[in-house]
Amino acid sequence: MKNLLIGGAGLLGLALLAAAICIPGYNRAKVLNQDVQAQWGNVEVQLQRRFDLIPQLEATVKGVAGQEQKVFLGIAEARKAYFQPGAGVAEKAAAANDMTSALSRLLVLQEKYPELKSNEAFMKLQDSVEGTENRLGVERGRYNQAVRELNVYTQTFPNNLYAMLAGVKEVPYLKAPSEASEAPKIDFSK
Numbered sequence: 374m375k376n377l378l379i380g381g382a383g384l385l386g387l388a389l390l391a392a393a394i395c396i397p398g399y400n401r402a403k404v405l406n407q408d409v410q411a412q413w414g415n416v417e418v419q420l421q422r423r424f425d426l427i428p429q430l431e432a433t434v435k436g437v438a439g440q441e442q443k444v445f446l447g448i449a450e451a452r453k454a455y456f457q458p459g460a461g462v463a464e465k466a467a468a469a470n471d472m473t474s475a476l477s478r479l480l481v482l483q484e485k486y487p488e489l490k491s492n493e494a495f496m497k498l499q500d501s502v503e504g505t506e507n508r509l510g511v512e513r514g515r516y517n518q519a520v521r522e523l524n525v526y527t528q529t530f531p532n533n534l535y536a537m538l539a540g541v542k543e544v545p546y547l548k549a550p551s552e553a554s555e556a557p558k559i560d561f562s563k
Contacts, residue, residue: 398535405523406541412516416547419509426505447471513547520544 454460455468524543527536536542 395535395538398532399539402526402532402536402539402541405519405526406539408519409516409523409544412512412519413547415512416509416516419505419512423505423509426501447474517546520546 451468451471451474454471455465457464457468460468523541526532527541527543
């Protein structure tokens with residue numbers, strides 16, 4: 374009976390020792406997996422910011438630039454009409470009047486806005502796009518770092534056993550698509 378108790382206590386001790394070794398490894402695999410998922414969520418937040426922000430910024434800049442564009446377009450059209458081959462005096466006079474009208478609108482615009490505002494709007498757009506891309510780059514880097522930690526853990530012994538027990542597998546790195554080598558295009562012609 375004494376031998377049975379000693380054997381049972383030994384088995385219980387081994388079981389407790391195995392649990393003391395395995396539980397932290399199992400938990401670490403689960404934590405690393407959650408870190409990867411959380412970082413992917415951060416990447417998605419920045420992607421959503423990009424998809425929401427850029428069209429709004431583009432529309433804002435177009436709106437501000439629209440008023441200035443009308444003035445500059447009026448000047449260009451008046452100049453073109455004035456130098457049109459075969460234009461008579463009446464056409465040239467009308468073109469000159471159009472030029473005067475366009476220039477007066479430009480002066481009014483310049484008085485209202487000492488600095489033409491579209492330049493500032495374009496600079497803000499550029500800064501916002503750059504900031505968004507920087508945030509996205511940072512989050513992608515953090516995600517790949519979390520993936521690296523998880524993948525190293527799942528590939529090393531005995532951690533791979535704990536990861537297998539926890540059902541945690543390697544995760545692929547986030548790689549930029551081939552199109553990412555080109556800058557996003559913003560078109561103000563529409």
